Amino acid sequence: MDDLLAQLRAGLPAEALITDPDVTVSYANDMASFCEAGTPSVVVLPRTVEHVQHVMRTATALRVPVVPQGARTGLSGAANASDGCIVLSLTKMDRILEINPVDRIAVVEPGVINAALSRAVGEQGLYYPPDPSSWEMCTIGGNIGTASGGLCCVKYGVTAEYVLGLDVVLADGRLLTTGRRTAKGVAGYDLTRLFVGSEGSLGIVVKAVLALRPQPPQQLVLAAEFASAAAACDAVCRIMERGHTPSLLELMDRTTIRAVNAMANMGLPDTTEALLLAAFDTPDPAADLAAVGELCTAAGATEVVPAEDAAESELLLQARRLSLTALETIKSATMIDDVCVPRSRLAEMLDGTAAIAGKYDLTIGVCAHAGDGNTHPVVCFDQADPDESRRARESFDEIMALGLELGGTITGEHGVGTLKKEWLSRELGPVGLELQRGIKRTFDPLGLLNPGKLF
Amino acid sequence: MDDLLAQLRAGLPAEALITDPDVTVSYANDMASFCEAGTPSVVVLPRTVEHVQHVMRTATALRVPVVPQGARTGLSGAANASDGCIVLSLTKMDRILEINPVDRIAVVEPGVINAALSRAVGEQGLYYPPDPSSWEMCTIGGNIGTASGGLCCVKYGVTAEYVLGLDVVLADGRLLTTGRRTAKGVAGYDLTRLFVGSEGSLGIVVKAVLALRPQPPQQLVLAAEFASAAAACDAVCRIMERGHTPSLLELMDRTTIRAVNAMANMGLPDTTEALLLAAFDTPDPAADLAAVGELCTAAGATEVVPAEDAAESELLLQARRLSLTALETIKSATMIDDVCVPRSRLAEMLDGTAAIAGKYDLTIGVCAHAGDGNTHPVVCFDQADPDESRRARESFDEIMALGLELGGTITGEHGVGTLKKEWLSRELGPVGLELQRGIKRTFDPLGLLNPGKLF
Structure with a gap:
């Protein structure tokens, strides 16, 4: 450890090193729940490429693992420290x-x-x-x-x-x-x-x-209410099948809508089962919204409300952007899943998730990048309750299993990290996994870079 | 060899194997000039995944190289046979x-x-x-x-x-x-x-x-004539800088225009130095063409002619699509380069290519995907003339060197194959090349797949 610090200091300015354990511990985690994190030996904040090279040469010489970090907003534990590692925070290289x-x-x-x-x-x-x-x-x-x-x-x-x-x-x-x-x-x-x-x-x-x-034109948003998630998903399929190219196509379920209203008093229609937000940043967004509104109605929308201007559109987007944060207020903890399925299977994914919530007696709010088939089921639970915590973890896994069954992937955009590494092999299969490990060895033969993640 | 054929026959229908040397030799080459090709042992035309698996298992067991092929329209020798190889033509798996x-x-x-x-x-x-x-x-x-x-x-x-x-x-x-x-x-x-x-x-x-x-709307094409390649490139930069999104933005130089006219009598303006074709498949393509036409004029276009309908547009595109074929009629042989530079450097690339043509006393016609900065300088030469052939090869290399100097790549879309493999290491550098070779070893430890290509 002293050796490590001495060698790091030889090529880095003093202010690039943090060794105070009270501070370094704050670099141990990203934003994922349920992901183990170790205790870093030191946090390095390089400002130049040469600093980073010095860190990696030192790490290789002393066989010390290195965990690179950005803002640690990740949701899969991919930036979590491992014991004795160098945390390499790239946040000061920000030009x-x-x-x-x-x-x-x-x-x-x-x-x-x-x-x-x-x-x-x-x-x-x-x-x-x-x-x-x-x-x-x-x-x-x-x-x-x-x-x-x-x-x-x-x-x-x-x-x-x-x-x-x-x-x-x-x-x-x-x-x-x-x-x-x-x-x-x-x-x-x-x-x-x-x-x-x-x-x-x-x-x-x-x-x-x-x-x-x-820069595209300012987008205009439409909100459509549905009496079931399946009807909203049907609208998504119709919109995409008809060749529309929305700049976003998002879904919030009733749990999410209520959580957002409770947190930010936004007046969303919280008796509805699913809210679909569609936006267009085309030359004539109002015309596109009108066409999409008709498709929503044909799919059973109970109410279709196009925003009249940018301000109204922004308000609807704010509501969507608040979804995860709002769902986090329901219980003491959440696990955010990230299953992506072919959009033609989205209704099955949402109905299946609701069934899983029922089976485990849990609140699972879903917001989704519906146009991509990318769902974020948020499992809400009380961390102090071991049984509820166990059920949360099991439901989380069952949601991934459902995603794979529907021809989807365990992660559309959040990554594998430590949270889903057992699941990666299930998705990739043995041949894929072997090749992935081979690539890892080609780039990092000593296994020093972010060990214990992905595989 | 007998062993190879016997083992291949054990898992393939008779019609999937071609062993007649008069026929197999016709599978030796793709469409690149100046690329060595060996003599295949056998050509296999699999119809199923299992056929392909059988071929690869056999190849691995007997350590026989395998060269996969599509339609052999490639321009870099990547599909050329190596001596004694199995040519694996995937053309019958066409569902x-x-x-x-x-x-x-x-x-x-x-x-x-x-x-x-x-x-x-x-x-x-x-x-x-x-x-x-x-x-x-x-x-x-x-x-x-x-x-x-x-x-x-x-x-x-x-x-x-x-x-x-x-x-x-x-x-x-x-x-x-x-x-x-x-x-x-x-x-x-x-x-x-x-x-x-x-x-x-x-x-x-x-x-x-x-x-x-x-499917986007039918595109509408505009043709703009310029008194210099540099002026046409200036127009390209203005169009992209102003945020337009053309569905194509192509350039033909005077040599190319004349070759197309000579071959197909298309009436292109063959006294002009450069012809720019811009197209839009937007909801209002005429408006976009008008805006782009003004930018062309500002950049010095001597004539701007928007197509009035789909038929006129198609004619202009035909001319562009004929370019390579037309340039091939100038001399007995051609070498088609594929250098891509940042579009801000396109004028330097074209002027530099003209200078290279002068230096080597060769005809080099250029057509380019100008919007991408991707040029296809076509070096025309007489294969029967050893000195001209040597100069052709040298000019071809000098064009790649120029591309790299301008921050570009040796190949925008045609690939490396055998034609450019000496150049790949120059572009990638030793570290990159070492990692690329490491990946190759991970996937193909015996080096049986398309050996001698890329590296």
Whole structure:
């Protein structure tokens, strides 16, 4: 330990090191429940690529595990410390290095906050779509580590689709550049994409070239109420089948609506079973909303309310963005699931989740990126009650099993971390898992990078 | 050899094997010039996954290399036979297994022709964007192997962005399923993307889940003439900087225009230095064309001609699609380069290419996916003239060097194959190359899959 600190100090400024255990312990966790976390030896806050290289060379020399972290807003324990590790917090490497409107790219350090980038590119008429709910806090590096999604994905896709190239410090401290600044490129295997979603287990991202889009028009939102989740899902299928391209298509169930009303007094229709929010950022959003409103009515919507302006739209989005936080107030703890199914199976997923809630006698609120088939069942429970905690964990697993049964995945956008690592092998199967482990060994033969995550 | 045939026959129907050397030799090459090709031992045309597994098990048991092939329309020698290899032609596995308009996916076998898929999904109001020039012949499996692009990419991206999941037969015959049928998913490393563009060197794709989009409105095309390539490139930059999203943005130089006129008598303006084609498939394409026409004029266009209808638009696109074929008529042989640079550097790339043509006293016609910065300089030469052939090869290399110097890549969409493998290490650098080789070893420890390609 003294050796580790001495060697780290040799290549880092004093202010880059935190050794006070009262402080380092605050870096032990991300935002996932039920995920074990160890005690870090030291927290390092590098400001340069050379700092990161020094940390990795030291870690390799002394065989010390390294856990990279962004803002620790993750929901799967992927950023949790392991015992004796170096926590490598990239939050101080937070410069936007370049915004280029002709090439439509931004070059950033990993600690840049998602919202800061969105605003900076917005000032130049550009748009960086990925918008996880934590966008005001989370970092681009963390978004890359988990391949984050958000509300935008139904039209604009996930983080992975916006990462063109990376600078990565490898486990042994060498610097790797992947990808490109160009719109296209097929020179060799796509290492860039391999790092996206790798949860810090293959290398430390120290720079990213990101693709941007032109800023779309302000979106307009429609809210539609349904007497059942299945009817709302039917509307989702009709909307997508008819070739509409909403900029978001979100679902909140009754539990979620009530929780949001209770927390923020938003006046959502809390006697309804499911609320669907659809938005368009097209040249004529009102026309698109009218067409989608008709499809909702045909699917059995009891009420269809298009927002009249940006302010009304923003209010509805606020309600959706508050959903997770609001559901967290129901009990002392929550487990947030992240099962994504083909959208044609969404109704089965929601009805099945309701059945699981009944079976385990639990409150499970669901909000969903419905257009993507990506559900977030939030299992609410009392951590002080061992039996309820056990039932929560079991229901959480049963929800994943249902997702796989419906042709889905255990994680649409939150990642595997420690929370779902037993489930990863179930989804990938033995052949896939063997190859994934082989890739891990190729990049990190000593197994120092974020050990115990993913696999 | 007898052993090989006997073992192959044990698990394959007779009609799946071609052993006649007069026939097998016709499977030796793709469409690249200057790429060595060996003599295959046998050509296998499997019809089922089990056939492919049998071939790979046999190849592994006997240590025989396997070269997978689609329609052999590739331009980098990636599908060229190596001596004594099994050529595995996937062209008979050509079924479209599913088209699902709600989930917006298609599930296909690798031998499906790109155009056949496009038409089939079009009948259901859906759109599969990737459109390489060879789209009437090339297969989806080949498109996946090379991560093909096309005219659509400036708006819709490349093949990689449409591959959600794969079934892959590994070198040892095991079957791997990667990815998903869902819109999103982050369970483990992105193996799907690793296979896309891997040129058959990691496994044999036997099934693909592809993402589809709603069919956009018919596009309308504008043609703009410029007195210099630089002025046309300036127009490209202005169009992209102003936030337009053309569905194609193509450039033809004077050599290309004249070649097309000579071949097809199309009446293109062949005294002009550069012709820019811009198209929009938006709700109001005429308005977009008007705005873009003004930007072209501001950049110095000498003439701006918007197509009045779909027929006129189609004619202009035909001219562009004929470009490579037309340039091939200038001399006995051509080498087609595929350098992609940031679009802000496109003018330098084109001027530099013209200078290289002058230096080597060669005709080099350029057509380009200008919106992507992806140029196709076509070096025309007489194969019977050793000195001209040498100069052709040297100019080809110098064009790649220029591309790298401008922050670009040696290949935007055609791939590495054998044509550019010396150049791959130059682009990737030693660290990147070492990791790429490590991945290759993980998937294909015996080095049987398409040996001698890429690296």
